[in-house]
Amino acid sequence: xxxDAWAEKLDAYLDGELPAAEARAFGEHLRGCAGCAAESLRxxxxxxxxxxxxxxxxxxAAFRAxxxxxxxxxxxxxxxxLWFPALAGATVLLVAALLxxxxxxxxxxxxxxxxxxxxxxxxTLASANPVDVVSTDRHTVxxxxxxxxxxxxxxxxxxxxxxxxxxxxxxxxxQSPGAELIFRVRQHQISVFIFQEQAxxxxxxxxxxxxxxxxxxxxxxxxxxxxxxxxxxxxxxxxKLSELIKSAG
Amino acid sequence: xxxxxxxxxxxxxxELAMPLFEQLYNFAHWLTxxxxxxxxxxxxxxxxxxxxxxxxxxxxxxxxxxxxILRNTFLTSRTGLxxxxxxxxxxxxxxxxxxxxxxxxxxxxxxxxxxxxxQGALDQLPVxxxxxxxxxxxxxxxxxxxxxxxxxxxxxxxxxxSRARRALREExxxxxxxxxxx
Numbered sequence: 001x002x003x004d005a006w007a008e009k010l011d012a013y014l015d016g017e018l019p020a021a022e023a024r025a026f027g028e029h030l031r032g033c034a035g036c037a038a039e040s041l042r043x044x045x046x047x048x049x050x051x052x053x054x055x056x057x058x059x060x061a062a063f064r065a066x067x068x069x070x071x072x073x074x075x076x077x078x079x080x081x082l083w084f085p086a087l088a089g090a091t092v093l094l095v096a097a098l099l100x101x102x103x104x105x106x107x108x109x110x111x112x113x114x115x116x117x118x119x120x121x122x123x124t125l126a127s128a129n130p131v132d133v134v135s136t137d138r139h140t141v142x143x144x145x146x147x148x149x150x151x152x153x154x155x156x157x158x159x160x161x162x163x164x165x166x167x168x169x170x171x172x173x174x175q176s177p178g179a180e181l182i183f184r185v186r187q188h189q190i191s192v193f194i195f196q197e198q199a200x201x202x203x204x205x206x207x208x209x210x211x212x213x214x215x216x217x218x219x220x221x222x223x224x225x226x227x228x229x230x231x232x233x234x235x236x237x238x239x240k241l242s243e244l245i246k247s248a249g
Numbered sequence: 250x251x252x253x254x255x256x257x258x259x260x261x262x263x264e265l266a267m268p269l270f271e272q273l274y275n276f277a278h279w280l281t282x283x284x285x286x287x288x289x290x291x292x293x294x295x296x297x298x299x300x301x302x303x304x305x306x307x308x309x310x311x312x313x314x315x316x317x318i319l320r321n322t323f324l325t326s327r328t329g330l331x332x333x334x335x336x337x338x339x340x341x342x343x344x345x346x347x348x349x350x351x352x353x354x355x356x357x358x359x360x361x362x363x364x365x366x367x368q369g370a371l372d373q374l375p376v377x378x379x380x381x382x383x384x385x386x387x388x389x390x391x392x393x394x395x396x397x398x399x400x401x402x403x404x405x406x407x408x409x410x411s412r413a414r415r416a417l418r419e420e421x422x423x424x425x426x427x428x429x430x431x
Contacts, residue, residue, distance in 0.1 A: 011411055015385065017392050046414065047386050053367035054387030057278035063288055064270060067295050071263050187263060 002039045061134045121191040121230045131167030141168045149177045156248035190231030200226045218242045262302045280323050294319040313397035332376040370420040378413035
């Protein structure tokens with residue numbers, strides 16, 4: 001049973017809203033009053049239970065994309081600056097893909113791979129359904145690939161990082177299936193592609209910093225898999241995400 | 250989440266507003282109790298907030314401002330009007346606090362109550378109790394933030410919160426009683 005003197009202030013104390021001096025006084029009182037301590041414990045349990053139960057509804061990625069787009073559409077300058085070059089780039093890539101193969105003979109293999117990945121990344125950004133599995137939970141995303149791609153990989157713990165896992169889908173490079181993981185950092189989306197080495201062929205855009213259509217790219221090999229991190233986020237962001245993925249093994 | 254005048258550039262709206270997206274959606278869904286209506290509510294909130302961003306007062310709380318827009322939009326919607334027909338008069342709430350309940354810790358065992366039971370109890374609460382509990386416990390807003398978001402005085406925040414918590418305990422007790430009889 002709560003002491004009358006503190007009954008009305010108990011909630012404010014537990015909500016952190018009691019002035020410092022009163023909070024100290026109540027804290028001291030709690031140490032010697034079993035009734036107030038028991039009631040405090042019960043109310044804290046209620047707060048924690050409501051907090052857990054209250055986090056109930058999650059929007060889907062397509063709705064998020066719609067909202068983001070609706071904000072961008074109302075800002076012509078930003079729209080042109082960010083989206084128009086990306087869409088224009090995608091159009092150029094599409095046209096280039098339809099040109100006779102002879103035009104591509106002079107291109108280096110790694111440039112070709114990076115261009116294709118940039119194309120896949122832009123296509124994902126432009127899609128109304130950018131991912132096939134919508135989840136921020138690595139323990140949901142990784143098993144989702146079981147049976148869909150001929151290899152497995154580890155995903156990093158992102159809890160103390162600025163990155164959020166948005167979701168994933170199966171992607172193809174040179175007709176070989178691989179994983180495309182979508183991460184978010186602030187307002188930037190980053191695609192991480194993972195393919196078997198043979199899918200990349202002779203191209204070796206080795207661990208150097210690369211760019212493709214102005215996107216930043218990071219790339220490395222591990223355990224027979226080739227990783228590509230691509231996006232319009234800063235090079236430092238891509239480095240951080242690459243390190244996190246590498247540390248996951 | 251106070252916003253300075255320097256942050257108040259048109260381009261910065263997206264950077265400030267999008268990190269709130271998931272929590273605003275969760276709150277909207279709790280209010281409307283329907284996915285489609287929650288999406289409409291969030292969409293309208295973002296449209297209104299973007300339009301009114303130039304009039305946002307620098308130095309004030311952006312999160313509370315967004316929640317106030319969402320909540321006001323909800324109140325003027327058909328679902329909101331229907332849900333708030335049982336809303337109490339604030340003057341009534343500013344009166345002295347009711348006598349403190351004398352439950353024993355054994356009456357309600359929150360540590361053993363499962364999430365679905367609590368969610369069901371929250372669903373049953375009148376919307377003015379549900380919203381203040383969510384803002385305080387889930388969004389971890391201060392009383393001052395809640396006061397801004399719900400456009401009610403601080404005194405009303407405290408008394409309504411107290412009543413909401415009691416109503417939740419009553420609702421759980423009812424549900425546990427019904428479950429025991431079944």
